[in-house]
Amino acid sequence: MTDTDTAAQPHLFQKFTLKSITLRNRIGVSPMCQYSSEDGMASDWHLVHLGSRAVGGAGLVIAEATAVSPEGRITPGDAGIWADKHIEPIARINRFLKQNGAVPGIQLAHAGRKASAARPWEGGTHLADEAGGWPTLAPSAIPFGGELWKVPQAMAQADITRVQGEFVAATKRSLAAGCEWLELHSAHGYLLNEFLSPLSNQRSDAYGGSFENRIRFLLETTRAVRAVWPDGFPLTVRLSCTDWVPGGWDIEQSVELSRRLKAEGVDLIDCSSGGTVPNMKIPIGPGYQVPFAEHIRHEANIATAAVGMITTPAQADEIIRHGRADIVLLAREFLRDPYWPLRAARTLGHPEALPPPIQYARAW
């Protein structure tokens, strides 16, 4: 190792400040459904699942897709934040995350036409109402298809207004629970994403048809959420940057939408893809979604997160070093190793970039 090597901190371990919030490094835990809640409640599982990744050195820990209403859950086991009783269990987790150096985030979600499904390990297919399922909502009465066969109810204006109110109420509860980073889930074919894509939105009113109309539901929801979420706390939006289907939503629409979201006070775009329709042909490979984060960062002049098949420290550091994204979010790699950031600092030759918790120091 040369002097130059030791002098230069890996880019992955540089601090990142967004509004009044500073992450200790560029590594975040991507929201990952645990399907382990009863009546939406966060449990000891969530404390250990999220808490161990803060102990492992993540700068940001985003709690899984958390439903703004019972109807908005993907499965009966989803986490939720539709009632005040949900606040304290999340607050307990957030206190632990902060004590261990991570910024606590939450992803607010409504599953739209993909709601009312069995947990993945119970088959993942739609549940009939008699089998513990419930009626679903979407921009248009078009089923997702395949095993998600339920025909959703096309939302009336009253439904649109109610769901937007649910996002606002969920935002206030997130704040009360001590969350400092809030993400709206507008990807993977869930409700907000369903409005964006012409494949799932075939409305003929002000919320469908043109690009301007399809983005209206998300922009209005964002505006309402931003109004109650503190200016100093980051508001982010996860997008599926492309449907991977000709004639569907694509990266250029995502760039223009990102500009509009920035104007509404969104601070970062979390760049994912797919999930709007079944059986897409996706060129999956290491970092396959990074080009979306890079393109949006440069074209819309907004901070971005890269996510999807990011696994090695060198790969993650390269993404940050070359300005392809501001942060990386890891999902499955964090399931394999909650201490990934501690290991990454050592693999990159800079153990000083992330000291271990004092209790673990003799092992690191």
Ligand code: 531
């Ligand atoms: C995986 C997924 C990724 C990309 C497109 C569609 C699906 N997901 C995402 C999830 C839940 C489970 C599996 C969420 O975004 C909530």
